[in-house]
Amino acid sequence: MLELNHVSKNFNGYRALKEASLTLPRGEIIGLFGENGAGKTTLMKCILGYLNYTGQITLDGHPITHKNIAHISFATSEHSFFPNLTASAHKAFYELHFPTFREKRFNGLMTFFELPTHKSIKHFSVGQKNQFEVILALSQGADYILMDEPFAGNDIFNREDFYKVLLGILEPTETVLLSTHLLEEVEKFIGRAVLIRKGEIVGDTTVEKLADSGKTLIDFVKETYHYKSDRVIQALSNLTDER
Ligand SMILES: Nc1ncnc2c1ncn2[C@@H]1O[C@H](COP(=O)(O)OP(=O)(O)OP(=O)(O)O)[C@@H](O)[C@H]1O
Numbered sequence: 001m002l003e004l005n006h007v008s009k010n011f012n013g014y015r016a017l018k019e020a021s022l023t024l025p026r027g028e029i030i031g032l033f034g035e036n037g038a039g040k041t042t043l044m045k046c047i048l049g050y051l052n053y054t055g056q057i058t059l060d061g062h063p064i065t066h067k068n069i070a071h072i073s074f075a076t077s078e079h080s081f082f083p084n085l086t087a088s089a090h091k092a093f094y095e096l097h098f099p100t101f102r103e104k105r106f107n108g109l110m111t112f113f114e115l116p117t118h119k120s121i122k123h124f125s126v127g128q129k130n131q132f133e134v135i136l137a138l139s140q141g142a143d144y145i146l147m148d149e150p151f152a153g154n155d156i157f158n159r160e161d162f163y164k165v166l167l168g169i170l171e172p173t174e175t176v177l178l179s180t181h182l183l184e185e186v187e188k189f190i191g192r193a194v195l196i197r198k199g200e201i202v203g204d205t206t207v208e209k210l211a212d213s214g215k216t217l218i219d220f221v222k223e224t225y226h227y228k229s230d231r232v233i234q235a236l237s238n239l240t241d242e243r
């Protein structure tokens with residue numbers, strides 16, 4: 001169980017995370033949603049210890065240190081690999097450093113995305129680099145896989161097919177925390193939706209509960225965010241005002 005307890009993060013006085021508390025059990029696929037600048041990346045970077053913060057984050061009751069950090073992996077479009085190395089060299093590096101490395105999964109996903117194994121990653125396209133990030137995060141052998149906008153630059157077929165593959169390969173002990181703006185696409189793949197707004201966790205529900213209440217994920221987000229349906233009309237009226 002990954003637990004965040006009253007986690008706050010300030011950037012030069014700006015509160016990017018405000019007393020965020022969240023429990024992530026094993027075996028869930030959780031969507032993390034929120035507007036631009038809401039704090040999704042910050043929350044993930046606090047979990048990983050890339051940023052300092054106040055509050056507590058624990059994994060199975062223990063603080064996250066070098067002893068247990070390998071249980072968490074991260075796929076980020078900011079990229080975390082060695083650009084000069086090939087995919088094969090990354091595989092060798094991961095095998096050396098992560099005893100839990102999932103070779104079969106790595107090879108299978110490389111084939112699925114049709115990525116070259118002997119080309120420096122720096123020569124991959126943006127979409128291919130993001131695919132490779134996801135492959136590494138899923139192959140590390142982590143229990144908690146954090147994905148931050150993993151498919152920027154990927155076409156719809158790659159995205160949708162990937163989610164189907166993901167559902168098929170995840171083991172009951174693995175948890176995915178997936179941050180994305182593509183709500184409609186992931187709605188059928190996630191089991192739970194967490195909403196963050198201006199650094200605060202403002203919503204947390206299961207897709208099952210949403211279905212029972214006859215709501216879609218978009219309805220839930222709009223309701224929780226108090227979405228102003230007239231903002232487009234307002235903007236157009238301001239922008240087209242001749243004065
Ligand atoms: N290193 C930093 N220094 C100062 N402010 C930062 C830093 N990183 C993030 N912020 C600010 O913290 C807030 C949260 O940023 P964050 O990147 O977590 O948002 P996000 O929800 O991931 O947004 P997006 O969906 O646009 O990627 C934003 O206002 C951002 O400007």
